[in-house]
Amino acid sequence: MVYYSDSELLELGFGKLGNNVKISKNSSLYNCRNISIGNNVRIDDFCVLSAGNGGIEIGENIHIAVYSSIIGAGKVTISDYANISSKVAIYSSNDDYSGEFMTNPTVSEEFTKVSHADVFIGKHVIIGSGSVILPGVTIGEGAAVGSLSLVNKDCESFVIYAGTPVRPLKERKKDILLLEEKLNKQKANS
Numbered sequence: 001m002v003y004y005s006d007s008e009l010l011e012l013g014f015g016k017l018g019n020n021v022k023i024s025k026n027s028s029l030y031n032c033r034n035i036s037i038g039n040n041v042r043i044d045d046f047c048v049l050s051a052g053n054g055g056i057e058i059g060e061n062i063h064i065a066v067y068s069s070i071i072g073a074g075k076v077t078i079s080d081y082a083n084i085s086s087k088v089a090i091y092s093s094n095d096d097y098s099g100e101f102m103t104n105p106t107v108s109e110e111f112t113k114v115s116h117a118d119v120f121i122g123k124h125v126i127i128g129s130g131s132v133i134l135p136g137v138t139i140g141e142g143a144a145v146g147s148l149s150l151v152n153k154d155c156e157s158f159v160i161y162a163g164t165p166v167r168p169l170k171e172r173k174k175d176i177l178l179l180e181e182k183l184n185k186q187k188a189n190s
Helices: 006-011 175-189
Strands: 021-023 028-030 035-037 041-043 048-051 056-058 062-064 069-072 076-078 089-091 119-121 159-162 167-171
Touching (some): 006 021, 089 119
Parallel strands (some): 035 056, 041 062
Antiparallel strands (some): 159 167
């Protein structure tokens, strides 16, 4: 993978840019001024980040894997230590599918009815490959979403979800909180 250099990243004009940020040159980035990125973030090939007015806020120690997309006018927040697996689609905007309105951005807004709602992804969340996150969803801290899931409702903290639409399967262990504490102590001592 070929990454932007630090100086090239600065030229893109992000709202905020942390240290040790690796973004593939094969990704597509739109409205960078509305994208904030923390420290230790990696965004892989063929990802699309298209920030609307709400913006995209990416915390620290985040990996966004190949072919993932974050698109929409609402705010999308991805909290520290979250992992977005390959081919995940996160939407903060959605067309009306009822047939009462036309759809797609080539049609004037007077004929469409697009809804916008913020998406919040908590700390230590993992979202499996091929999953779709719809507008207005909150995924609580430590929740896990299995591959090929449709997340159309909020997910509680430290619960494993899967399915289309998602449903809770079982509780997720909280060992990651102790590991985070240990990692933070290591950072403080180095």
